[in-house]
Amino acid sequence: MRVDRVRLLNFKCYGDADLTLERGVTVVHGVNGSGKSTLLEAVFFALYGSKALDDRTLDDVITTGEEEAEVELWFTHDDREYHVKRRLKLRGDRATTTKCVLETPTETYEGARDVRRKVTELLRMDAEAFVNCAYVRQGEVNKLIHASPSDRQDMIDDLLQLGALEDYRERASEARLGVKTVLDGQREILENVRRKVQEKEKKDLHERLNSLESRRNDVAEEIDHYETQREQAQETLEAAVDVLERHEETREEIATLDEEIEELRSKISDTERKRDEAGDEISEIRDRREELADERADLVAAVDLEVDEPDEKVVQDHIDDLEDRDEELRDELEDVRVTITEGNNEVERLREEADDLEENAEAARTEADDLEAQIEADENAIAEREAKLDDLDDEIASAQATFDDAPVEFGAAESYLEDLETERDELVSRINDITADIRTAENAIEDGERLLEEGKCPECGQPVEDSPHVDVLGDRREELADLEAERATLETERDEIDERVDRAEELRDAERRVDRLEENRDNIEQLLEEKRESLADRREQRDRLRDDAEEYEAEAEEKRAAATDREDEVADARAELGEINTERGEIKETLETLERISEITDEQAALETEIENLRERRADWETMNDERRETLSEKRDRKRDLESEFDEDRVETAREDKANAEQYIDKVDGKLDELEAQRDEIQNAIGAVENEIAELEERREELETVEERCERLESLYEEAETLQTTYGELRAELRQRNVETLERLLNETFELVYQNDSYAAIDLDGDYRLTVYQKDGEALEPEQLSGGERALFNLSLRCAIYRLLAEGVEGSAPMPPLILDEPTVFLDSGHVTQLVSLIESMRNDFGVEQIVVVSHDEELVGAADSLVRVEKDATSNRSRLERGQPPESELLASD
Numbered sequence: 072m073r074v075d076r077v078r079l080l081n082f083k084c085y086g087d088a089d090l091t092l093e094r095g096v097t098v099v100h101g102v103n104g105s106g107k108s109t110l111l112e113a114v115f116f117a118l119y120g121s122k123a124l125d126d127r128t129l130d131d132v133i134t135t136g137e138e139e140a141e142v143e144l145w146f147t148h149d150d151r152e153y154h155v156k157r158r159l160k161l162r163g164d165r166a167t168t169t170k171c172v173l174e175t176p177t178e179t180y181e182g183a184r185d186v187r188r189k190v191t192e193l194l195r196m197d198a199e200a201f202v203n204c205a206y207v208r209q210g211e212v213n214k215l216i217h218a219s220p221s222d223r224q225d226m227i228d229d230l231l232q233l234g235a236l237e238d239y240r241e242r243a244s245e246a247r248l249g250v251k252t253v254l255d256g257q258r259e260i261l262e263n264v265r266r267k268v269q270e271k272e273k274k275d276l277h278e279r280l281n282s283l284e285s286r287r288n289d290v291a292e293e294i295d296h297y298e299t300q301r302e303q304a305q306e307t308l309e310a311a312v313d314v315l316e317r318h319e320e321t322r323e324e325i326a327t328l329d330e331e332i333e334e335l336r337s338k339i340s341d342t343e344r345k346r347d348e349a350g351d352e353i354s355e356i357r358d359r360r361e362e363l364a365d366e367r368a369d370l371v372a373a374v375d376l377e378v379d380e381p382d383e384k385v386v387q388d389h390i391d392d393l394e395d396r397d398e399e400l401r402d403e404l405e406d407v408r409v410t411i412t413e414g415n416n417e418v419e420r421l422r423e424e425a426d427d428l429e430e431n432a433e434a435a436r437t438e439a440d441d442l443e444a445q446i447e448a449d450e451n452a453i454a455e456r457e458a459k460l461d462d463l464d465d466e467i468a469s470a471q472a473t474f475d476d477a478p479v480e481f482g483a484a485e486s487y488l489e490d491l492e493t494e495r496d497e498l499v500s501r502i503n504d505i506t507a508d509i510r511t512a513e514n515a516i517e518d519g520e521r522l523l524e525e526g527k528c529p530e531c532g533q534p535v536e537d538s539p540h541v542d543v544l545g546d547r548r549e550e551l552a553d554l555e556a557e558r559a560t561l562e563t564e565r566d567e568i569d570e571r572v573d574r575a576e577e578l579r580d581a582e583r584r585v586d587r588l589e590e591n592r593d594n595i596e597q598l599l600e601e602k603r604e605s606l607a608d609r610r611e612q613r614d615r616l617r618d619d620a621e622e623y624e625a626e627a628e629e630k631r632a633a634a635t636d637r638e639d640e641v642a643d644a645r646a647e648l649g650e651i652n653t654e655r656g657e658i659k660e661t662l663e664t665l666e667r668i669s670e671i672t673d674e675q676a677a678l679e680t681e682i683e684n685l686r687e688r689r690a691d692w693e694t695m696n697d698e699r700r701e702t703l704s705e706k707r708d709r710k711r712d713l714e715s716e717f718d719e720d721r722v723e724t725a726r727e728d729k730a731n732a733e734q735y736i737d738k739v740d741g742k743l744d745e746l747e748a749q750r751d752e753i754q755n756a757i758g759a760v761e762n763e764i765a766e767l768e769e770r771r772e773e774l775e776t777v778e779e780r781c782e783r784l785e786s787l788y789e790e791a792e793t794l795q796t797t798y799g800e801l802r803a804e805l806r807q808r809n810v811e812t813l814e815r816l817l818n819e820t821f822e823l824v825y826q827n828d829s830y831a832a833i834d835l836d837g838d839y840r841l842t843v844y845q846k847d848g849e850a851l852e853p854e855q856l857s858g859g860e861r862a863l864f865n866l867s868l869r870c871a872i873y874r875l876l877a878e879g880v881e882g883s884a885p886m887p888p889l890i891l892d893e894p895t896v897f898l899d900s901g902h903v904t905q906l907v908s909l910i911e912s913m914r915n916d917f918g919v920e921q922i923v924v925v926s927h928d929e930e931l932v933g934a935a936d937s938l939v940r941v942e943k944d945a946t947s948n949r950s951r952l953e954r955g956q957p958p959e960s961e962l963l964a965s966d
Contacts, residue, residue, distance in 0.1 A: 072146055072147070072148040072149075072193075072194060072886060072887040072888065073092075073094065073146060073147045073148075073888065073920055073921045074092045074114060074144065074145075074146050074888055074921065074923070075091065075092065075145040075146055075147055075152075076089070076090065076091045076092070076143075076144070076145040077089075077090050077092070077110070077113060077114055077117065077142070077143070077144050077145075078090075078141075078142070078143040078144075079110075079113055079141070079142055080139075080140060080141040080142075081133060081134040081137040081139060081140040081141070082109070082113050082116075082132060082133075082134065082140050082141070082142055083106070083109045083112075083113075083131075083132060083134060084106040084109055084134070084943065084948070084949060084950045085106060085109065085110075085113075085134070085949065085950050085951075086134065086947070086949040088110075088950070088951065088952050089952075090110070090939060090952050092888075092921065092923065092937075093921075093936065093937050094920055094921055094936075095914060095921070095922070095936030095937065096910060096911075096914055096922045096923075096924065096934060096935050096936045096937075097921070097922070097923050097924070097935060097936065097937045097938075097939060098924045098925075098926060098931055098932050098934070098935035098937075098938055098939070099111075099923065099924070099925045099926075099939045099941060100926065100927055100932050100938060100939065100940050100941070100955070101927065101940055101941035101942060102927065102942075102943075103515050103518075103927070104511045104514075104515060104943065105941045105942055105943045105950055106941050106943060106950030107892075107893075107925045107927075107941045108208075108892050108893070108925055109950070110925075110939075110941065110952075111206070111208075111890055111892055111923065111925060113142050113144075114144060114890075115198075115201070115202075115206060116132065116142055116157070117142045117143070117144035117155050117157060118144065118155065118190050118194075118198075118201070119187055119190065119191075119197070119198040119201070120157065120168070120171065120183045120186070120187055121168075121183070122187060122197070122198040123198050128166070129159055129165075129166035129167065129168070130161075130164075130165065130166045132159060132166065133159055133161060133166055134949075135500070135503070135504065136500055137161075138160060138161050139158065139159065139160045139161070140158070140159045140160075140166075141156070141157070141158045141159075142156070142157045143155070143156045143157075144156075148193055148194070151175070151176045152176065153173065153174065153175055153176075153193075154173070154174040155171075155172070155173045155174075155186060155190070156170065156171070156172050157170070157171050157183075158170035158171075168183050171183040171186050172186070173185075173186040173189055173190065175189070194887055200226075201887065203226045203872075204869075204872055204873055204876060204886075204887075205873060205886065205887045205888065205889055205890060206887075206890045206892075207866070207869055207890065207891045207892060207894060208892050220838050220839055220840045221838075224838055224839045227809070227813070227839060227872065228806065236798050236801055236802040236805070237798075237802055239798045240795055240798035240799050240802065243791055243794040243795035243798055244791075244795045246791045246794075247788060247791035247792050247795055250784055250787050250788045250791055251788055253784060254781065254784040254785060254788055257777060257780055257781050257784060258781060260777055261774070261777045261778060261781055264770055264773050264774045264777055265774055267770050268767065268770045268771055268774055271763060271766065271767040271770065272767070274763070276760055276763050276764045276767065277764070279760050280757060280760045280761065280764065283753055283756050283757045283760065284757060286753050287750060287753045287754060287757065290746055290749050290750045290753065291750065293746055294743060294746045294747065294750065297739050297742055297743050297746070298743065300735075300739060301735075301736060301739040301740070301743070304732045304735045304736050304739065305732070305736065307728055307731075307732045308728075308729055308732035308733060308736065310725075310728070311725040311726070311728035311729035311732065312725075312729060314722065314724075314725035315722065315725050315726065315729060318722045318725070321713055324713060325710055325713050328706050328709055328710045328713070329710070331706055332703060332706050332707060332710070335699050335702060335703040335706070336703065338699055339696050339699050339700065339703075342692045342695060342696050342699075343692075343696065345692055346689045346692050346693065349685045349688060349689045349692075350689065352685055353682050353685050353686070356678050356681055356682050356685075357682070359678060360675055360678045360679070363671045363674055363675050363678075364675070366667075366671060367668055367671045367672070370664055370667055370668045370671070371668060373664060374389075374661065374664050374665060374668070381668075383669065383672055386665055386668050386669050386672075387669065389665055390662060390665045390666065390669070393658050393661055393662050393665070394662065396658060397655055397658045397659070397662070400651050400654055400655050400658070401655070403651055404648065404651045404652070404655070407644050407647050407648045407651065408648065410640070410641070410644045411641050411644045411645060411648070414637050414638070414640055414641035414644065415641060417634075417637050418634045418637045418638055418641070421630045421631070421633050421634035421637065422630070422631065422634050424627075424630050425627040425628075425630035425631045425634070426627075428623040428624070428626050428627035428630065429623065429624065429627045431619075431620075431623045432619075432620040432621075432623035432624045432627070433620075435616040435617070435619045435620040435623065436616070436617065436620045438616050439613045439616040439617050439620070442609050442610075442612055442613040442616070443613055445609060446606060446609050446610060446613065449602055449605065449606045449609070450606065452602060453599060453602050453603065453606070456595050456598060456599050456602070457599065459595055460592060460595055460596065460599075463588055463591060463592045463595070464592070466588050467585055467588045467589060467592070470581045470584045470585045470588065471581075471585060473577070473578065473581040474578065474581070477574075477578050478574075479578065481582065481585075482582065484575060484578035484579040484581070484582045485579055485582065487575050487578070488572065488575040488576060488578075488579050491568060491571055491572045491575050492572060494568055495565060495568045495569065495572060498561055498564055498565045498568065499565065501561055502558055502561050502562060502565065504948050505554055505557055505558045505561065506558065507948075508554050508945075508948060509551060509554045509555060509558065512547055512550055512551040512554060513551065515547055516544060516547050516548060516551065519544045519547065520544065523544065550945075803837075806837065807837060809875065810835055810836070810837055810839070812875055813835060813871055813872065813875050814833070814834065814835040816871040816874050816875055817833050817835060817867060817868055817871040818832055818833050819871075820867040820870050820871050820874070820909065820912075821833055821864065821867045830843060830844070830845055830846065831844045831845060831846050831848075832844050833864075834850075841853050841868075843855075843856065843864070853865075860902070862894070862902070863902050863905055863906065863909075866891070866894060866906065866909060867909065870889070870909060870913055873886065873889055873913075873919070874913075874917055886919075888919075888920075888921040888922060888923050889913060889919050889921070889922045889923070890922075890923045890924075891910075891922070891923070891924045891925070891926075892925045893925055893926060894906060894924065894926065895926055895928045895931065903928055903930050903931065904930065906931070907930055907931060907934045910922055910924065910931075910934060911934060937954075938954075938955035939952055939953070939954060939955065940952070940953040940954075940955045941953075
């Protein structure tokens with residue numbers, strides 16, 4: 072990988088910067104705090120986003136006072152060009168990524184997560200691996216040597232992608248344990264099923280089944296024998312029953328004939344008695360007929376029919392005339408009743424309406440009185456609100472008086488306050504920037520004094536006698552004093568503006584109070600207007616209710632007068648009703664007499680008919696008795712014939728056969744019930760044995776299935792165990808190869824850059840523990856080296872890891888640039904020279920395409936292929952980039 076170009080907009084201390092990087096060694100040069108390291112951080116952030124910020128947030132990336140920031144990076148990887156762009160924006164008090172795009176030769180990726188995933192895939196390392204391999208950040212030069220062996224092992228394994236093999240080994244181990252758990256469970260099931268099969272086999276189920284089936288056949292033969300004997304006994308029983316039933320039927324028929332003969336005798340006697348009674352009844356009917364004739368003559372005499380012996384037609388015509396008159400009277404009566412009912416109803420209605428009208432009048436007067444009280448309350452409320460309006464006018468005038476000596480007119484306080492707050496915010500921002508510059512200057516002075524006490528240059532860290540920057544501390548102290556004076560002036564201005572802001576807030580509050588008071592006054596005026604309108608409405612409603620009450624009372628009096636007139640009409644109708652009822656009573660009595668005359672005529676005709684019927688019935692009864700006497704003679708002959716057929720011996724024999732057969736059948740039925748119960752019991756036992764045999768077969772099949780499953784799980788367990796071992800062995804083998812190669816590369820690098828003859832070699836064991844051997848064979852821990860030697864040792868280790876990755880992934884790999892941020896902080900001049908040799912070897916001997924070094928050391932500057940100077944504007948506190956020429960180039964140009 073090669074970084075081609077980086078562009079920054081509002082990124083930390085950079086306002087707008089654009090830098091193109093070349094192949095070879097690029098040194099970024101500038102004083103402390105100028106923004107050199109920020110340039111490298113921007114490249115790292117462009118690749119990995121928030122993962123490159125450690126414990127910081129996106130808010131720290133955007134330049135103070137700005138709303139947006141942008142970082143663009145163009146780079147070449149594996150001879151292909153890529154472009155990544157990230158844009159940030161402040162929303163509220165948080166910064167968020169609004170755009171993140173990675174353009175590749177084949178497609179475009181959008182979104183911070185997808186872009187970071189693709190960059191990790193391209194470079195084959197995530198953000199942590201990037202800083203462990205290619206990016207030696209400021210202050211982390213000793214990171215690998217200070218790490219524990221296990222942490223160092225994890226770092227290097229992750230860089231060499233051996234961590235994946237450990238993940239695979241752990242997964243295989245988890246799979247093996249999972250298979251073992253399932254296998255143990257299946258083995259328990261297998262033992263349980265095998266035990267159940269053995270228990271079933273010990274029962275000799277097939278032999279038991281054969282014995283039970285043999286017993287069932289014996290019982291079945293015995294049941295067939297008894298059933299045959301029972302059928303024969305049943306046939307004997309049925310024959311005896313037939314004889315006895317025939318004998319019983321003969322006896323029953325003789326008894327029936329006796330009953331029928333007796334019944335015929337009784338019927339003949341009853342019929343003769345009825346004939347005698349019918350003769351007596353005829354005599355009585357003749358007497359009744361004479362009595363009716365006398366009654367009819369008396370009734371005819373009581374009714375004026377103008378004839379002595381009226382026939383039925385005359386009587387009926389007179390009845391019809393009376394009924395017609397009664398119908399007329401009934402209609403008149405109904406009309407009179409309707410008149411009375413309607414009159415009563417109307418009288419009641421009129422009086423109820425009068426009562427309702429009087430109640431309405433009372434309600435109207437009550438409502439009018441309530442309105443009178445409410446009108447009085449409204450008049451008092453209107454007076455109170457009018458007084459409230461005067462008070463509000465006084466308050467408004469008092470609030471407006473606040474602006475009599477104000478610096479702005481009434482109505483302009485809000486904008487005046489906003490202008491003052493903006494001016495104060497600008498002052499606070501300037502104070503904060505100057506405070507940050509003061510802290511930077513104080514830190515630089517503190518670091519410089521510490522280096523000066525150690526006899527080193529406060530700017531480059533070299534011995535004082537060799538450094539051209541020894542007097543830099545005086546300049547920095549003067550700069551600090553100027554910054555503190557400027558901050559004091561700005562703080563005085565801020566205090567003055569604070570007082571003006573307080574006054575402006577009072578004026579703004581007064582404006583808002585006037586607005587609220589005027590709004591209250593408008594509301595009260597509106598309420599007053601509404602109250603006056605409602606007061607007029609209530610007065611009008613009160614007068615209307617009182618008028619309505621008078622009208623209700625007048626109408627009630629009219630209703631009561633109409634009810635009295637209607638009562639007189641009802642009294643006249645009642646008198647007419649009495650006359651009609653009297654006449655109808657007389658008609659009713661006459662009709663009853665005529666109807667009785669008509670009924671007597673009908674009764675006389677009925678009596679004549681009844682006499683004729685009785686005569687006919689006496690003749691029929693005589694004929695019926697003659698027929699019964701003939702039937703009686705026949706039944707007596709049939710009885711004598713049946714009594715002659717009766718055989719007592721045959722009946723006795725049939726009784727004995729029936730008793731014997733029934734006794735035998737009872738015994739056989741008991742035996743058959745016993746045998747059938749025995750057969751059912753045997754059959755149930757056979758079913759139970761057959762079920763156990765079926766269960767045994769199922770258990771055997773289950774046993775085979777579980778055995779096969781256990782065999783497969785055992786095979787799978789062995790495969791998982793083999794896979795786990797294979798991954799572990801492969802990881803150990805690859806690690807050993809990498810350790811050997813890394814040890815060789817580390818010794819080559821350390822021997823190349825370290826010219827002191829006191830050290831012989833470096834040993835790296837399989838757990839990545841480092842040991843340095845002196846020429847005399849004494850072993851030293853890396854922490855026992857001097858500060859400069861330890862720093863150079865760590866840089867050598869980093870370069871060796873870089874070479875291992877470049878040469879060890881598929882033969883060669885397009886590695887990212889080797890980035891060194893302030894690598895000379897802990898080095899003296901001799902070690903700086905060795906660092907220069909290391910950098911030149913990485914570029915010339917080992918083919919590292921691009922190396923970027925951040926340093927202010929002049930010796931490193933002299934070894935650069937290209938130079939970038941970083942300066943910070945003291946006024947704007949913004950850094951800027953300037954492309955420079957290495958010293959060798961300047962010398963060549965002067966020649």
